[in-house]
Amino acid sequence: MFSGQTLSLVTQELQQQADLASLAKQVESAKSKAQVLYEEVLNVIKRTQDATIQSVSIDVTPIPKDSCQLKLYNTLKGHQNKVAKICWNYDSSKILSASQDGYMILWDAITGYKKQAIQLDNPYVLTCSMSSNEKLVAGAGLDNICTIYKIKPDTSNVPVVTSSSINNKYNIQMHGNFYQSIQSTFKGHSAYISECEFIGNNSIVTSSGDMTCMLWDITKGCKSRDFIDHIGDVLTMTIFPQNILNNNLFISGSSDGYAKVWDLRSPTPTQNFQPSSIDVTSLKVFPDGNAFVLGTDDGLIRLFDLRSDCQLGQYNLNQELRNNQNIINTSHKVLQSPKDYRNCGYQKQPLSSTTEKSFDKVSLNSMISNFENQGVFSLDFGKSGRFLYSCYSEFGCVVWDTLKNEIIGSIGSDHSDKINKVAVSPDGIGLATGSWDSTIKVWSV
Numbered sequence: 001m002f003s004g005q006t007l008s009l010v011t012q013e014l015q016q017q018a019d020l021a022s023l024a025k026q027v028e029s030a031k032s033k034a035q036v037l038y039e040e041v042l043n044v045i046k047r048t049q050d051a052t053i054q055s056v057s058i059d060v061t062p063i064p065k066d067s068c069q070l071k072l073y074n075t076l077k078g079h080q081n082k083v084a085k086i087c088w089n090y091d092s093s094k095i096l097s098a099s100q101d102g103y104m105i106l107w108d109a110i111t112g113y114k115k116q117a118i119q120l121d122n123p124y125v126l127t128c129s130m131s132s133n134e135k136l137v138a139g140a141g142l143d144n145i146c147t148i149y150k151i152k153p154d155t156s157n158v159p160v161v162t163s164s165s166i167n168n169k170y171n172i173q174m175h176g177n178f179y180q181s182i183q184s185t186f187k188g189h190s191a192y193i194s195e196c197e198f199i200g201n202n203s204i205v206t207s208s209g210d211m212t213c214m215l216w217d218i219t220k221g222c223k224s225r226d227f228i229d230h231i232g233d234v235l236t237m238t239i240f241p242q243n244i245l246n247n248n249l250f251i252s253g254s255s256d257g258y259a260k261v262w263d264l265r266s267p268t269p270t271q272n273f274q275p276s277s278i279d280v281t282s283l284k285v286f287p288d289g290n291a292f293v294l295g296t297d298d299g300l301i302r303l304f305d306l307r308s309d310c311q312l313g314q315y316n317l318n319q320e321l322r323n324n325q326n327i328i329n330t331s332h333k334v335l336q337s338p339k340d341y342r343n344c345g346y347q348k349q350p351l352s353s354t355t356e357k358s359f360d361k362v363s364l365n366s367m368i369s370n371f372e373n374q375g376v377f378s379l380d381f382g383k384s385g386r387f388l389y390s391c392y393s394e395f396g397c398v399v400w401d402t403l404k405n406e407i408i409g410s411i412g413s414d415h416s417d418k419i420n421k422v423a424v425s426p427d428g429i430g431l432a433t434g435s436w437d438s439t440i441k442v443w444s445v
Contacts, residue, residue, distance in 0.1 A: 049310040053303060057403040068399045068409030070431060070443040074112045078105055083434035085127045085421060089134055092425035095432055096137055097440055098128035104139050109430060109442055118149050131198045132242060136183060138204055140193035146206050148183040148218055184221045188214055195237040199247050207234035213252050215264065229269050232256030236283050244289035251292055253280030259294050271309060275302045284379040295376025301390055315400050317374060317392060320407050377420045383428025391419050397433055414441060
């Protein structure tokens with residue numbers, strides 16, 4: 001016979017099991033309803049998306065293949081480790097770079113001289129940015145801190161030899177000197193900072209592996225607000241072009257597969273895009289501010305229109321290679337690093353006619369399967385938006401015709417290692433590529 005206490009315990013346990021079973025049924029029912037609603041949303045989007053950018057531009061004259069032949073203008077040497085980020089100033093005369101050697105360098109894009117070199121407190125830098133008035137620069141990375149530095153006015157024209165504090169194998173001279181004047185140090189993220197961008201001259205927004213973005217007031221030296229909606233690391237971020245929508249918008253991309261458009265005046269994202277469940281690794285806004293592209297870790301690039309709230313185009317490197325055998329037959333011009341040549345079965349050396357014939361015999365499927373990771377490292381548009389420059393982890397920098405969804409060229413064959421950054425100058429005349437070979441190359445459009 002059960003005692004009263006034992007019976008009460010058994011009854012409570014049975015009731016808990018019944019409650020759990022009821023809760024599980026409710027969860028399953030909610031999932032089913034959510035799936036139905038999700039499919040209805042997809043159907044509405046499909047009805048709205050009645051055309052692609054390729055279909056509406058079918059009558060536009062295509063750009064000939066291999067017509068995008070940029071001329072190497074200058075090679076910027078001075079960093080001693082991988083170049084993590086490059087960005088141009090407003091008038092396209094200077095380039096700011098950050099490297100994992102623990103320095104940010106401000107270059108004269110025309111002469112190639114170093115204007116200033118800023119020693120960072122943390123060598124594991126991932127990103128940098130420059131204010132539009134060129135008085136401040138920012139650096140951030142694996143220490144979870146975003147540091148704002150003042151830029152010393154450029155008044156010196158006396159070249160000085162680079163300090164011995166850097167293992168300077170190039171023995172490059174520089175205009176100016178080493179300088180460090182910290183304006184603000186922003187601490188608040190609980191994980192690495194993947195990107196930072198100035199919004200105006202008095203604010204900066206950061207994205208982080210802690211799944212958030214933060215807006216910081218440089219004048220007050222404190223955080224203004226958080227942007228919380230992602231459920232994965234925020235891997236990339238981009239702001240809208242200057243003078244577009246009063247500098248109030250930016251886009252974040254995350255490992256949760258979402259790209260979210262944020263308005264500084266709104267507590268929640270104004271738009272959400274989920275092209276897939278793959279990590280969003282790079283973003284860039286179209287020059288007119290009405291669209292943007294995102295690159296994912298599977299090597300796909302997608303173009304989204306903000307007004308119609310849907311996808312307009314997709315740029316698939318693998319598909320383009322399959323559709324155009326000629327690109328493969330000339331791909332020794334595209335492949336960049338020694339690793340890429342080893343993957344194809346050849347050493348990196350000048351191609352003789354015999355070697356070129358042998359290279360042509362490499363099967364297309366074999367070449368594609370040799371890419372360890374076809375993820376997109378970096379994206380940027382030409383000034384008109386017709387050219388889309390994309391850096392792939394195992395395929396160098398490729399030039400797409402945005403309208404025709406075709407590869408029309410490649411850039412950066414002079415680099416000796418992976419090209420991980422590409423940036424077009426605001427005036428559209430120059431283009432810079434950053435590489436793991438520690439150099440930056442400036443190309444003339």
